[in-house]
Amino acid sequence: MPTYRFNVNGKPVAVEAPADTPLLWVLRERLGLTGPKYGCGVGACRACTSHLDGKEFQPCTVAVSECGGRKITTIEGLADGDELHPVQQAWLDEDVAQCGFCQPGQIMAAAALLKTNKTPTDAEIDAIENVCRCGTYCRIRDAIKRASAAM
Amino acid sequence: MAGPGEPTARTEESPDAKPRVGRRKFLTFLVAAPTLTVAAKYTFDPVADALPSLPAPSELLDLGDVITLATKPTAWSMVLRVEDDGRVRFELPRAESGQGITTTAAMIIAEELGARLSDVAVELSDAKPEFLWNQFTAGSTGVRTLWSPLRGIAATARARLITAAARRLGVEAGTLTTRDSAVWAPDGRSESFGSLASAAASTTSTAVSTAPKDASGYTLIGKPTGRMDARDIVTGKAEYAMDMTIEGALATVVARPPTIKGTVVSFDAAPALAIPGVVAVTQIPSGVAVSAETIDLALKGRDALVITWKNGPAVGLSDADIRTKLRASTAPLAVPRLLTNHLDASFDFGFVSHAPMEVHSAIADVREDGAEVWVACQSPIMAQNDVAGAIGLPSSKVKLHVLRAGGSFGRRLFWEPAVEAALVSKKIGRPVRLMWTRTDDVRHGRLRPASHHKIRATYLLGEVLSFEHRMASVETDLKHGFGEIVSASGAAVSGPGDGLLFFHLSASNPYHFGLVTQLLTEVPVPVHTGSWRSVYSAGLRTAEEVVVDELAAKMGKDPVQFRMSVLKSKRAKDVLAKVAKEGQWGKAMPRGWAQGVAVHEEYRSVTACLVEINATDPKAPRVTRATIAVDVGLAINPTGLKAQMMGGLMDAISTVLQAGVHLDAGKVREKSYADFRYARQKDAPIKLDVFVMPPTGEPGGAGELGVPAAAGAVANAYARATGTKPRSFPINF
Numbered sequence: 001m002p003t004y005r006f007n008v009n010g011k012p013v014a015v016e017a018p019a020d021t022p023l024l025w026v027l028r029e030r031l032g033l034t035g036p037k038y039g040c041g042v043g044a045c046r047a048c049t050s051h052l053d054g055k056e057f058q059p060c061t062v063a064v065s066e067c068g069g070r071k072i073t074t075i076e077g078l079a080d081g082d083e084l085h086p087v088q089q090a091w092l093d094e095d096v097a098q099c100g101f102c103q104p105g106q107i108m109a110a111a112a113l114l115k116t117n118k119t120p121t122d123a124e125i126d127a128i129e130n131v132c133r134c135g136t137y138c139r140i141r142d143a144i145k146r147a148s149a150a151m
Numbered sequence: 152m153a154g155p156g157e158p159t160a161r162t163e164e165s166p167d168a169k170p171r172v173g174r175r176k177f178l179t180f181l182v183a184a185p186t187l188t189v190a191a192k193y194t195f196d197p198v199a200d201a202l203p204s205l206p207a208p209s210e211l212l213d214l215g216d217v218i219t220l221a222t223k224p225t226a227w228s229m230v231l232r233v234e235d236d237g238r239v240r241f242e243l244p245r246a247e248s249g250q251g252i253t254t255t256a257a258m259i260i261a262e263e264l265g266a267r268l269s270d271v272a273v274e275l276s277d278a279k280p281e282f283l284w285n286q287f288t289a290g291s292t293g294v295r296t297l298w299s300p301l302r303g304i305a306a307t308a309r310a311r312l313i314t315a316a317a318r319r320l321g322v323e324a325g326t327l328t329t330r331d332s333a334v335w336a337p338d339g340r341s342e343s344f345g346s347l348a349s350a351a352a353s354t355t356s357t358a359v360s361t362a363p364k365d366a367s368g369y370t371l372i373g374k375p376t377g378r379m380d381a382r383d384i385v386t387g388k389a390e391y392a393m394d395m396t397i398e399g400a401l402a403t404v405v406a407r408p409p410t411i412k413g414t415v416v417s418f419d420a421a422p423a424l425a426i427p428g429v430v431a432v433t434q435i436p437s438g439v440a441v442s443a444e445t446i447d448l449a450l451k452g453r454d455a456l457v458i459t460w461k462n463g464p465a466v467g468l469s470d471a472d473i474r475t476k477l478r479a480s481t482a483p484l485a486v487p488r489l490l491t492n493h494l495d496a497s498f499d500f501g502f503v504s505h506a507p508m509e510v511h512s513a514i515a516d517v518r519e520d521g522a523e524v525w526v527a528c529q530s531p532i533m534a535q536n537d538v539a540g541a542i543g544l545p546s547s548k549v550k551l552h553v554l555r556a557g558g559s560f561g562r563r564l565f566w567e568p569a570v571e572a573a574l575v576s577k578k579i580g581r582p583v584r585l586m587w588t589r590t591d592d593v594r595h596g597r598l599r600p601a602s603h604h605k606i607r608a609t610y611l612l613g614e615v616l617s618f619e620h621r622m623a624s625v626e627t628d629l630k631h632g633f634g635e636i637v638s639a640s641g642a643a644v645s646g647p648g649d650g651l652l653f654f655h656l657s658a659s660n661p662y663h664f665g666l667v668t669q670l671l672t673e674v675p676v677p678v679h680t681g682s683w684r685s686v687y688s689a690g691l692r693t694a695e696e697v698v699v700d701e702l703a704a705k706m707g708k709d710p711v712q713f714r715m716s717v718l719k720s721k722r723a724k725d726v727l728a729k730v731a732k733e734g735q736w737g738k739a740m741p742r743g744w745a746q747g748v749a750v751h752e753e754y755r756s757v758t759a760c761l762v763e764i765n766a767t768d769p770k771a772p773r774v775t776r777a778t779i780a781v782d783v784g785l786a787i788n789p790t791g792l793k794a795q796m797m798g799g800l801m802d803a804i805s806t807v808l809q810a811g812v813h814l815d816a817g818k819v820r821e822k823s824y825a826d827f828r829y830a831r832q833k834d835a836p837i838k839l840d841v842f843v844m845p846p847t848g849e850p851g852g853a854g855e856l857g858v859p860a861a862a863g864a865v866a867n868a869y870a871r872a873t874g875t876k877p878r879s880f881p882i883n884f
Contacts, residue, residue: 001427018451022447028394028446029445034393034394035386035387036387037509038446038586039510042825045589045824074387075387078386079386084386088386092382095794097249098249098558099507099508099556099557101391102508103384103385126832129831131831133506133508133829134558135800136798137801137834137835138836141832
């Protein structure tokens with residue numbers, strides 16, 4: 001079985017896995033990083049949304065073999081130690097979460113958006129396709145605007 | 152040490168704060184334990200608590216009343232502990248699936264006790280048969296059933312802490328108060344709850360009242376409060392079933408049939424077992440399970456299986472057949488339409504998936520002499536019994552841990568993966584973590600039953616004389632304990648099935664419409680169904696609110712003014728007036744845009760919703776703004792209540808406009824969120840305002856309340872914007 005080396009949340013890792021293994025299962029089942037959630041496996045729900053070299057991606061649709069040497073950030077690596085990322089703090093301030101299952105992905109999507117676009121418009125926020133079955137969308141919008149102001 | 156079920160210690164009586172039904176009494180028990188531990192029990196006045204032998208209309212006795220009655224005798228099984236470290240611990244016999252009940256329960260306890268909210272730890276209780284029907288989460292009854300017992304338990308604990316502190320400080324108990332997890336003397340001295348926990352456990356009597364606080368003294372109840380587990384959620388630490396580490400557990404998925412309830416004829420396991428990391432292949436009633444070291448390997452193994460399937464019993468049925476069956480089964484309308492003006496309308500609602508974000512999952516470790524199961528579940532005692540039966544152990548040998556759920560909406564009233572995981576674990580002799588895929592969930596999960604509705608209203612001289620509603624619905628599977636709860640409540644009836652009884656306990660119409668009748672016919676169809684947030688009311692009341700708008704138009708009246716003139720309750724009029732004002736009812740809108748409004752009253756609560764829609768493209772409408780007013784009697788946590796109303800609105804936007812599933816020859820067509828079009832950010836209103844009305848009484852239900860009013864408002868807005876009469880939902884399907 002091939003070994004793949006890449007960086008997750010600032011730490012180098014080496015994992016053995018079949019080349020076509022979706023990265024989501026490498027993170028969750030082999031590296032114990034369960035923040036990215038399985039919700040569909042086909043990139044539709046986006047509950048696993050994380051960052052690959054600083055950009056939003058869905059680890060359920062990317063094979064581990066494509067990740068060699070690259071930098072991956074999951075929800076577990078977003079905060080700076082105990083200090084929350086402004087998007088996480090905004091999520092607390094707006095009390096966004098209900099069941100919470102999609103929120104790691106929502107937060108990672110919002111953090112990626114704000115990295116390249118400091119003041120997204122409503123239309124740009126609308127482009128986030130992550131599903132929240134509890135329907136927290138209005139608070140997600142408010143939290144993104146709050147984080148944008150704080151950053 | 153005596154357990155909470157053996158109240159060997161002293162009992163203390165206090166009158167229930169505001170008895171509503173008869174002369175209910177509340178006994179609290181001091182449980183023998185090293186630190187202060189209080190349990191509670193209701194006693195009955197049998198005459199005052201007697202129930203009618205037939206279910207009364209839901210306005211007199213509703214589903215929540217029935218569940219509250221059924222849960223009362225076992226309220227004593229709930230136990231509150233104050234520990235030496237100052238932590239206040241409470242094991243909650245309810246499910247937490249995002250509705251926020253753990254935070255709400257902690258707020259009630261902290262308020263009565265005078266504890267810091269952060270010191271109160273509410274954990275989900277394992278399945279405990281002694282709870283009987285008091286470990287069931289459904290019908291928006293969480294707060295309604297917990298309100299009295301929780302306050303009673305906490306108030307008793309407070310009295311004992313004060314008594315112990317008075318002794319230690321050498322002051323009159325009546326002068327002491329509690330706040331910030333300590334007892335305070337007028338001179339500023341204080342004793343922390345932790346330091347009093349042991350002394351309070353051995354106190355022989357209380358020197359102050361054990362009655363719950365008066366509402367005028369509340370500092371926490373009614374205060375907007377964030378979820379207590381929010382930080383865990385935003386940092387990815389919150390743990391759901393498949394995030395747990397159970398030593399040696401094998402990841403397991405199940406190959407399921409193409410058709411609903413299809414069965415295995417034969418299969419070849421060899422290609423799956425040839426994959427390194429695949430450990431076992433096991434046939435179970437629902438399909439063929441593949442267990443492997445990791446989920447991805449189990450999925451590979453599943454895909455490698457060669458299986459011959461037998462079609463399920465619904466293979467001859469598609470949506471059109473179901474619709475025909477339902478239309479044919481709808482009871483006839485009784486009022487003749489000859490003598491007065493009348494309005495006839497009929498409606499169809501399609502099947503809808505629950506599709507909670509977290510797929511159905513469970514962990515099971517079955518050994519010779521006992522089993523342990525972990526599952527997110529709304530009816531854990533039924534689940535425990537079912538698992539025990541499936542693996543041939545007595546229930547007492549099955550320990551069932553209730554996990555937090557990644558959403559439910561009714562889905563987790565059923566516990567299929569717990570039984571599947573237990574069966575596989577028993578067969579292969581290893582712990583098993585079993586996960587449904589999203590496609591499994593959409594194609595083999597539960598469905599909100601499709602329904603057909605016929606409504607006839609007659610009117611004369613501006614007055615509605617009669618309002619008949621005949622609903623035919625694919626039968627809702629209520630075999631998750633509902634019938635047993637009704638029996639336990641004393642409201643048992645012979646004759647109608649569980650579905651009809653549920654219907655009568657929940658159905659109502661908030662208007663003075665003369666002779667109002669609402670009847671349900673249930674049609675058995677061999678597919679998996681289940682209660683979906685707001686159950687029958689979603690279709691029933693949405694259709695009615697559309698007819699109310701059409702009646703207003705027929706009589707030349709404005710939809711808000713017409714409703715104001717016929718609403719029965721002041722509370723309903725108040726919420727409607729609130730949204731009309733705050734939502735600027737009647738303002739000018741561009742062509743293709745419109746406002747829509749609706750009202751719903753249930754669970755001893757009432758809400759109104761006003762939305763604005765942009766339906767310039769009728770195939771891609773968007774609700775751009777929503778204004779909601781809600782009166783739940785007393786809102787414990789307005790932040791959580793608003794969240795529930797927001798969720799109900801998104802369910803309404805989804806199910807009215809775009810999200811449903813099709814049945815094609817016994818098979819669900821959709822397979823993920825790519826084609827089951829639950830709302831996304833682009834479908835949510837840019838502006839949402841939720842107004843929580845001032846208190847009007849005791850807490851009512853909230854979790855499901857938001858759906859029917861919002862659905863009616865969205866349908867009415869769409870109708871007004873497009874000039875159409877919506878009759879089939881979802882509209883764009």
